[in-house]
Amino acid sequence: MAIEPRAGILDIQPYKPGAADAPGVANPAKLSSNENALGCSLNAVAAFEAAASRLHRYPDGGATVLRDAIAHEEGLEADHIVCGTGSDEILQLLGRAYLNPGDKVVQSQYGFLVYRLVAMQSDARLVSAPERGYTTDVDAVIAAAGDDTKIVFIANPNNPTGTYISDAEVRRLRDALPPTTLLVLDAAYAEFVDAADYDPGMKLARERDDVFVTRTFSKIHGLAGLRLGWGYGPKAIIDVLNRVRGPFNVNLPAIEAGAAAIADRDFMRRSATHNATWIAYLQQQLGGLDLEVTPSVCNFVLVHFPKTPGKTAADADAYLTRQGLIVRPVGAYGLKDSLRITVGKEADNRRLVDALADFMAK
Structure with a gap:
């Protein structure tokens, strides 16, 4: 059987x-x-190659070198950062840590497919809010979320549409959601955006305890083959994610290459x-x-x-x-x-x- x-x-x-x-x-x-x-950055290639002599060693379980490099380049606090095998893993860790069977998850109509996987892996209910002009409609997301949603996933900019919503709209969304709802902003493509009204969400995540931002090294840094991502948010959420992630979830060459890549402006x-x-x-x-x-x-x-x-x-x-x-x-x-x-x-x-x-x- x-x-x-x-x-x-x-x-x-x-x-x-x-x-x-x-x-x-x-x-x-x-x-x-x-x-x-x-x-990708030639500096990242050199760092990856240099790490080859230490492949018999376990990586630093906290990815300290990488978190410090991210914090330095992005003007953030290292203890508010968690690293993972791509931002996909960070998203899945959030689901594992915060979703119970039957919980409601909301995304925009054409949200990244991984959000659906995260919800289904936790036996949560996924609701998709209609978009307007292939762009996240904040009013539709608010209506879909109601007062009983556990997580709202917003890719900003969004894949596969390529559209974004302004920082003001993101803040309006956050203000309309109950404090029991976690707003997750997936900013995988943030570095490509050159718009005065855009912000990847770091400022909002620093101000509030109910906002979390995911980022990736797969896009502008060109390290898709290494599977490397990171998340930024309140220390309480970072503490939870560190409890559910694997003890050595980011490998040593990825840590070294990522630190070099993010410094290559x-x-x-x-x-x-x-x-x-x-x-x-x-x-x-x-x-x-x-x-x-x-x-x-x-x-x-x-x-x-x-x-x-x-x-x-x-x-x-x-x-x-x-x-x-x-x-x-x-x-x-x-x-x-x-x-x-x-x-x-x-x-x-x-x-x-x-x-x-x-x-x-x-």
């Missing part, structure tokens, strides 16, 4: 990452996972500049092909395709794959008529536009 898992576990659909292969095409351009087109500036140039190019060029493109502040664009047979998102995805251009279908988000396309290197961005121009012209 098979050993049965806890009720609800088999209802979870495992997270499916962006594809990396195009059958029959050597060295395709991977534009499916929002990775940094410039790679020149690489971050170059990455942000590259992204700003080519996100504008993609939006302008794809819009010129009569494709609807949701304005994005991230390192990707959400492109909407017609329902016309031969011109659908699925048709475009298949066509691009044959050309060696791998993008991301987002049907799992309820966006079956759309594709998410990462900003790549100049040559890849131009190839993508040319390929879609050919596709739309056929």
Whole structure:
């Protein structure tokens, strides 16, 4: 007789990452996972390589070097920071620590898929608040949350839409939620945003005991392969997360490479500049092909395709794959008529536009 898992576990659909292969095409351009087109800091590479001589040693369980580096560069308090294997783990730790079976979790309509996984792993109820113009609608989130929600997850900016809400709107949301609700702000793409009214949430998390912010090294720092993330918030929440995380949840090379990466502000500036140039190019060029493109502040664009047979998102995805251009279908988000396309290197961005121009012209 098979050993049965806890009720609800088999209802979870495992997270499916962006594809990396195009059958029959050597060295395709991977534009499916929002990775940094410039790679990562050479300082991070050197730190990773230097750590190889110490692989027989356990890492520092508190990731002290990394937390100190984050605190120094971001102007934060190291004892208000926790590190994990990607921000995904931080999100899952929050669920493990604060959600009971039956608790209500609220996200925006097109919120990051991991929020659903976090809720289901704890047998909690997930409610999605309708968005307006592919953007979080604060009034809809407030209405959905009511007075009995345990956690509200807001990706700001949001993946896969690329949109954001202002600091004023985030604060309005927090003020409208009961103090028993934890507001989690997922700011994985914060470093790409150049908008005067945006804040990743650190100020709010410093002011209140019911706000927590997650960040990642996978995007602008280009360390997706190391699985490295961090969270910032009240010491009471940090203490709880330290009790439920693994004792050595961040490996030694990741700690060393992360500390070097966050100190390399020149690489971050170059990455942000590259992204700003080519996100504008993609939006302008794809819009010129009569494709609807949701304005994005991230390192990707959400492109909407017609329902016309031969011109659908699925048709475009298949066509691009044959050309060696791998993008991301987002049907799992309820966006079956759309594709998410990462900003790549100049040559890849131009190839993508040319390929879609050919596709739309056929």
